[in-house]
Amino acid sequence: MTDWFDLLHQQVMIEARKQQIHHHLAPETTRNAQLLGHFLSAGIKRQGLTSESFAKLLGVKPAVADFILNGDLPEWMLSDEFLNRAARVTGYEANILRIMLDRKIIPTRADEEDADEATL
């Protein structure tokens, strides 16, 4: 075989292996962020917010908010503190967003729920 073919063969095999690994790992790592992004999008739409006003309320740049809403931000960059803020903005409990990202929660007890309603 010729030099160009050997080089191309090597490059293609490396890339194919990369894709195999990426597709094997990707669903678990990116799907959650994507779900969260769509869910937050629905929440801000219900609240009548734009992505710019969402960014402002979260205290992040509009581009970052867009990344979050599109599910393009890696999960590890979404801190617990951020989730608390996002939950407040969209009118959800932080637990709901934590479930979406497959993070541990402390289950809400009935008496806590009643107490929350009493303070409203």
Added chain:
Amino acid sequence: MSNELKLAPTSHEVETSVMLPIDRQEWVNQLKVWDNRAWEILLHNHARDLRRDITISLRKRQLSTDWVDDIQQETWMTVVKEIDKFDWQGEDKFYNWLRSIARYHIQTLNHKVKHNAISFDEIEDNAVENGLSLDLFMYVHGLVGDSPENEVALRESMMALDTALQRLKPREREIVMRRLIWRETPKEMAADYGVKPESISMILARAKDTIQVHMAAMSFHKNRSKT
């Protein structure tokens, strides 16, 4: 095109590829899971022809053939990344698909070298099978995401879910989400909430009805706006 694919030669049979019938659909399926052997067969069957076509295409556009290696590499990298979106429709169409990817990279190079800009006319100029043109254009220019149909469906489901969740109490929302995302059973959740599994089942049944009502309402509005 021949009905047979060349099997990639082993190290002992350089340049003496063996002709054997292979189930094309199965071969493409193997390409889609990035099986090494399937990719070797693809390279041995098409790399040489594709390189020749790239050279001809570069000459036709008065571009230096020094670019052959770069275009060839970019083309094959795109093929590896985009293969899972390819629908098998025959050998000829498969090679056309490879060629159209190469052509996109050549056109992008041509624009960079001569105009330093990208033309959206490229999409129209290169209508090919598999609805590839627009996808590939977007891919080459970094605009691609998941399939648009999936994105729309997911977005609509989330809107319905969001609306339905608003009708529930916080603890009920949590239970619904645990069921939907974590796929936990009522029995698994009951202990966490200090209630009987039947209570969890009732919450889930009520939530399911609410979600279905909203999904149906969304689909009704969507169909009505189409007519």
